[in-house]
Amino acid sequence: MTTSTATGTTTTVRVTVNGDAREVSVAAYRPLLDVLRDDLGLTGSKECCAVGECGACTVIVDGRSVNSCLMLAGEADGCQITTVEGLGAHHGRLNPLQAAFLECGAVQCGFCIPGMVVSAQHLLDTNPRPTVEEVREGLSGNLCRCAGYNRIVAAVLATADAGHRDDTDDIDTEIAPEAVAGTVDQ
């Protein structure tokens, strides 16, 4: 891989995205986010701020979570990429974290959610038993204007807790009730 490709030149990018080998020929200045969305048809990752601040475009590249709006597609040549579309335990099913997001009420308008879920999954993959502070810090680069933060954090903690108590990927794993933030008072 070279980072000195002249602007305007087309570059060939070979990546493995969600387990599939893909190859595209793109202008060298194209961001990874654009190529994922427009050339590879993976519209799950979203564009919002385009300056790496909001996290809506978060994907995993060779085991690192990145803002794909800030990465040139050419820089990903030869890399393994996971997008939100690749998180499901099996094609079409939800993984435990995705299920927890729904059960904990962490999803509202949904626009931040792909980036949020990818960031959260990466957090758990690298830190299986995070504290509340570590989850907040780890997700502080993912903006949510619906501000479902409390429930998002609860979903991550619930998944961590369930994963620790039961090491399978079964999506029927019980979500610990005390991990759900907020209570209903009448």
Place this chain on the structure above:
Amino acid sequence: MSTATAPPTSGLPAPNLAGTVGAPAPRVGGAERVTGEQQFLADIHLEGLLTVKLVTLDCARARIGAIDTAAARAMPGVVDVITAADLPDPMPRFGPVFADRPILAVGETKYHGEPVAAVVAVDRDTAEQAARAVLVEHEVLPAVLSVATALADDAPLVQEPQLRHKDPLAGTNVLKERRYGWGDVDAQTADLIVENTYTFPMVTHFAIEPHGAIAVADDDGGLTFYSPVQHPYLLQKLMADLFELSLTKVHVLAPDPGGGFGGKQNPKFEPLLAILARRTGRPCRLVLTLEETFQAVRRAAADIHVRTGFTGNGRLVFHDIRSNYLLGAYADIAERVVAKGNYLACGPYRVPAARIRARAVLSHTTPSCAFRGFGTPQINWAVESQLDEGARRLGLDGLTIRLRNLVAKGEDVVPGDVPADGHWEQTVRAAADAVGWHTPLPPGRGRGIACGIKSGATTGLSYSTVRYLYDGSVLVYAGTSDMGQGARTIFAQMAADQLGAPLAKVRVVSGDTSLVPFDLQTSASRSTVFMGNAILRACQDIRTQIGQMAADLYRLDPTQVTVATGTVHLPDREVPLLEVMQRFLGRLRGEVIGNGVYRKRDMPDHPLGGDPAFYEFNCTAFEVEVDRETGEILLHKHVTAGDVGKAINPLQVESQDEGAAIMGLGHSMMEHILLDDNGRIRNLGALDYRIPTTKDVALDLHAVMIENEDGPGPYGAKGVSEGALLCTAPALAAAVTDATGVVIRDLPLTPERVWTHLQLANSEPDRDPGGSDA
């Protein structure tokens, strides 16, 4: 907990609450959102789609000279370039109330980001390059950017007087002045008078989905729009009017917005796209950058002067309010914002006399529009803060003074208007308890509490059609825009409950004006009540028809048949609803179609054109600590309590309340749009405009729902989703004052501002923060 019996819901039988209503049913569309399958506007692919890019100037106000498009047109891949010269003269204008917004700027730009031209190209990169190649000769002109400059005698006029026929204010920058009040303020005697000026900043919605739309020119001369618009039927109507088409020729497809918050209510760029689609013969799509989105929508800023009289024991005697809201260059729905917010300026209290003079003031800035709270957060910031100052001067605490003045259920809020529709004291006490108001306060901390009230929709009209299919599955057609509040979910829950159908067999159809019957709009927290009641009536229509089927089938008089949710009661037995339908329809199958309408009529003599369908009442409380060295506020506890009537889906209500509470932290602590002298927004985009992140949430955020089933909606529901940000700012500021002694009357309470006030207080400890003893 219910302390009141459920009110009659338009004569319907008492609903069966054993169903999913009241339960945290899974969010419809949730799975699609966590997998990335959900199609937002920018994800939609159409054959031949062209990309549009706006050409704008780097200042607020400029005289537009020659526009040279030659270089742009010559670029390979550029399909079209359009300026005002390509549009009719006079320039067509549109808007939800005032038709003042031009399709493209003509003669003069009026705000930073107003489009002067547009390019259409085969892809985004080409469009961006071409937009940069369009050369616009222009002369920067002095811009009106504040209330003070707008009201100065020699202020330039933001809107040409000829656009405001017969308006006595046409020669000023005051779009409208509203006067509300009762009693005789000047005749009142008060033991204490508190007088202050408060400011509320310009802030922007910052939905994570930037704005965008697609227009397609249909072969029959009609238009199709894809727009994540909160009001699809309003967009349809405005485009039909503008392009002189019948409604059948304007088709609006509304993908779920990735956040709306009011900013996506009204059309902005759809007319331009329609013209481009017709000129090019291809679908044209505009997706704004986040920076362009900031330039497109915001909340009205405000300067509010309040003089308040109290008795010696803290009872309110009068409020004398001069409220100036700074709108942008075009009215959008912003005048309504001023009217609605200031009509309830006095809040949920007993106020013997009030004088409210509220002005909507134009400026050369981003058009302000609807934004969650709709004018209430600004006025509430001022009036609730006045209560706290009165309390401090009289030796009372914030809770005591509010309870002393709070109206009881059934008491007038605005004399002669809809009385208080909730046991609001219960909500206040719940918030106080949740924050631990009566427990010892740890050293170095402070507590604050505030109330907020907002009028629900004052008029409205929603239609729903429900189709009960042969296999017992249900289609609910409901035109509400589901932008995160979970409208589709509660509609499914209600229909499932009303027809005794399993939730998994109910599907809600929305977002298509050709398929779905009319809904006025999605705003004012109205949809649970308005569309919910329409759905209930549609289901009742189905039950009535099936009751008649039963009478026919079993050879009974119709009076011998009653239909509850899911079950038909005959004299000698019960038969499931589904079985009756299937037996009656027989081999040919078929379905039963129910229609429901819920309408709240105009009241032309009412100052708001209608009275509130319900009130959203909220009480917010904080416990904070302030770092005196940095001015940072640490939120230990943040409580929001709302009088919700009935939480159809408690998980969704809590999510919305928590979300609104955190959004309220935005304008309270960190958000403000900054302009330079030419009206250029200096902090466009996510790097320089800060919204709350996970790290800004209180250590303990707690949402409380008071459910007395005393609302006009299904199952006694009221509207929710705006309450929790109505009084975030005054509650927080009161907590900061309690912790530090400093009083701050300008938002946001940034660390810099708090620190500066702390320094001033240290250097001038005897300085009177304002107000006087009468």
